[in-house]
Amino acid sequence: MWAWASTDDIATGERADWFHDLVSRTVSPHRLAITDRATFTARAGVLSLGSVEMSLHANSGHLAWRTPRLIRQGDPGHYLLGLITRGAKSVSQRRAESRLAAGDLILWDTSHPYVAESPASGQTWMTVLHIPRTAMLLPGDRLDAVLGGRFTTRIGVAAVLRDFLVSLRAHAGECSPAERAELERTALDLVTGVLAQQLDLTDRVPPDTRKEVMLRRIDAFVEHHLGDPRLTPGLIAARHHISVRTLHALFRSRGESVAASVTRRRLERCRADLADAGQAHRPIHEIAVRRGFFRPDGFSRAFRAAYGVSPREFRRLAGSAEPTRGGPES
Numbered sequence: 001m002w003a004w005a006s007t008d009d010i011a012t013g014e015r016a017d018w019f020h021d022l023v024s025r026t027v028s029p030h031r032l033a034i035t036d037r038a039t040f041t042a043r044a045g046v047l048s049l050g051s052v053e054m055s056l057h058a059n060s061g062h063l064a065w066r067t068p069r070l071i072r073q074g075d076p077g078h079y080l081l082g083l084i085t086r087g088a089k090s091v092s093q094r095r096a097e098s099r100l101a102a103g104d105l106i107l108w109d110t111s112h113p114y115v116a117e118s119p120a121s122g123q124t125w126m127t128v129l130h131i132p133r134t135a136m137l138l139p140g141d142r143l144d145a146v147l148g149g150r151f152t153t154r155i156g157v158a159a160v161l162r163d164f165l166v167s168l169r170a171h172a173g174e175c176s177p178a179e180r181a182e183l184e185r186t187a188l189d190l191v192t193g194v195l196a197q198q199l200d201l202t203d204r205v206p207p208d209t210r211k212e213v214m215l216r217r218i219d220a221f222v223e224h225h226l227g228d229p230r231l232t233p234g235l236i237a238a239r240h241h242i243s244v245r246t247l248h249a250l251f252r253s254r255g256e257s258v259a260a261s262v263t264r265r266r267l268e269r270c271r272a273d274l275a276d277a278g279q280a281h282r283p284i285h286e287i288a289v290r291r292g293f294f295r296p297d298g299f300s301r302a303f304r305a306a307y308g309v310s311p312r313e314f315r316r317l318a319g320s321a322e323p324t325r326g327g328p329e330s
Contacts, residue, residue: 107143
């Protein structure tokens with residue numbers, strides 16, 4: 001479902017004009033200056049989630065600026081949330097100037113002038129959410145305060161949003177329209193959570209959005225601690241500063257208990273590991289322990305109940321054989 005375009009089939013002398021037209025159509029009208037026309041390359045993709053669009057950009061050095069005159073001529077009225085996944089970029093808007101590296105987020109707005117620059121050396125890769133101003137749940141005057149500012153994604157809700165965008169880029173194109181609509185809601189919830197945290201506006205976030213953001217944070221925590229034998233509802237609740245009762249209430253909205261969710265995720269990771277030819281040297285019991293199953297018989301029963309075959313039989317059917325040195329039968 002992605003719509004892709006690249007300079008691969010564009011003559012070198014025509015690439016600057018082609019790129020100018022591409023950016024103006026997929027982002028907003030700009031002025032552009034290419035750093036090196038002889039070596040310039042670019043690739044871009046666009047995917048609609050609904051009212052929100054996602055775009056991917058990989059390009060070499062250039063300077064782009066959006067002027068008041070261009071804004072008067074045409075404005076899509078979008079907030080743009082960009083995640084740098086490779087290379088670097090500089091963006092300035094409303095007296096804020098940020099130098100971005102891989103893993104950084106930035107919010108800017110097509111309704112205000114800005115300047116964006118990709119360095120002459122190497123390529124910059126960026127994933128962008130195009131969010132209509134009307135879809136934002138936070139006040140515009142407060143959002144203006146963070147335009148052009150850099151957000152780190154190392155911890156917290158921003159880290160959850162980063163991982164979600166990476167997954168969205170990889171898998172959203174395979175989803176049905178109904179599934180993409182659900183992904184759009186999740187994206188808006190996570191973006192709202194990140195921005196509300198930056199602006200100290202958490203109390204202005206709708207309850208449903210707060211709940212979704214909390215669930216996504218819990219999901220990320222569980223994923224990173226599947227091998228921890230202490231991963232209990234009590235630990236999960238304590239790490240997120242909520243009561244165990246609140247934690248169970250959150251999961252009831254999904255129709256799955258906390259314990260069932262943890263077990264399912266552990267089984268899914270074990271299943272993926274067993275199907276991975278690169279891990280064919282690992283004994284089954286070692287894979288189980290790594291994902292949080294410390295009793296071989298319990299793991300084997302849970303795996304068979306979920307997938308209808310034993311772990312050993314699944315590995316054989318998946319095409320990777322366990323080495324003969326491997327431990328007890330699983």
